[in-house]
Amino acid sequence: MALLQYSSEPISRCGGAIINDRWILTAAQCINSAGPVKVLLGDLHPATSTDDHFQHPPRVYNVEKTVKHPEFRRVVRGNGKGIFNDIALIKLTERISISPVMKPLCISDSSRPASDLDNQEVFVAGWDATEFAGPTRSGMQWAYINVTRHAQCQEAYYRVGTAVDTTHVCANGEDVRGGVDLCTADRGGPLMRRGQRNSRPTWFAAGVVSFGRACGDVNFPGVYTRVDSFLDWIGCTVARN
Structure with a gap:
């Protein structure tokens, strides 16, 4: 981080x-x-x-x-x-x-298709607020969340006139307090997933925090730039x- x-x-x-x-x-x-x-x-x-x-x-x-x-x-x-x-x-x-x-966080994984992300558990971290419009925390916060089915994410944002395309990946979670998500000051941080490299457990970058609607709204997952769409760049x- x-x-x-x-x-x-x-x-x-x-x-x-x-x-x-x-x-x-x-x-x-x-x-x-x-x-x-x-x-x-x-x-x-x-x-x-x-x-x-x-x-x-x-x-x-x-x-x-x-x-x-x-x-x-x-x-x-x-x-x-x-x-x-x-x-x-x-x-x-x-x-x-x-x-x-x-x-370093690895940015590619040759052992499995990077396109198969739907419903996978991923990991996020950052220093922003733990509730919408709340105070920024001095300590890093982290959470496990799940990649949202892409079509479901597209449909949710389409209803408010926002486009989500194939270079995006969406994710959020839910606990007893409501939605689990990243917030404004977490922009640019990584969406991370577990994988294997040379038979060893390794963390890979699945996404980069980009935008969302409020923070922690279970109906609107956070939207991330999909890293595997930009490996050549x-x-x-x-x-x-």
């Missing part, structure tokens, strides 16, 4: 994920004139100095370059409104010190830079 930091308030407003020792995966909407200028890694409680790993303390890295997907677009009017190709990469000025608490961008 990565927390992006900007040159203006609010300083922290988006998440991301380490994908190798130099690059962070995030959402294109998280890139703007204020940054990000820095990336905070290894910090569960950014507002305090407690509850962090003693041997591998949090560290701030400077940003060298940001690259938005060239076809990123936000449509705000009409029945086809929505956010599309919402993915970006951040290159850091120096290599990340990979450790047990700061290590990710690989080419890293190779060119």
Whole structure:
């Protein structure tokens, strides 16, 4: 997990994920004139100095370059409104010190079809509020949720004039308090799923937090940019830079 930091308030407003020792995966909407200028890694409680790993303390890295997907677009009017190709990469000025608490999230899984996501259990994390319009939490929150059947997600958003296409994946959960979901300041963070690589359990990036309707509404799953739709772009961008 990565927390992006900007040159203006609010300083922290988006998440991301380490994908190798130099690059962070995030959402294109998280890139703007204020940054990000820095990336905070290894910090569960950014507002305090407690509850962090003693041997591998949090560290701030400077940003060298940001690259938005060239076809990123936000449509705000009409029945086809929505956010599309919402993915970006951040290159850091120096290599990340990979450790047990700061290590890459894999972005592909050759052992199984990445398209078979419907109804799978996935994992989300972030530092935002735990209820709509509630206070932002100082500590990282996390949850297991389920990938929503794609047609069901499309139908729900179609009713409010928002488009969900094949480059999106939707997910949410439900517990005794209501819907389990991510919220606004969790944008850019990863949707993660378990898989296998070389017969070892491994975490893979299934999506990038993009948009939703309110937070935690069981009728409207969170919408994520589907990472396996952009593997070529990710690989080419890293190779060119």
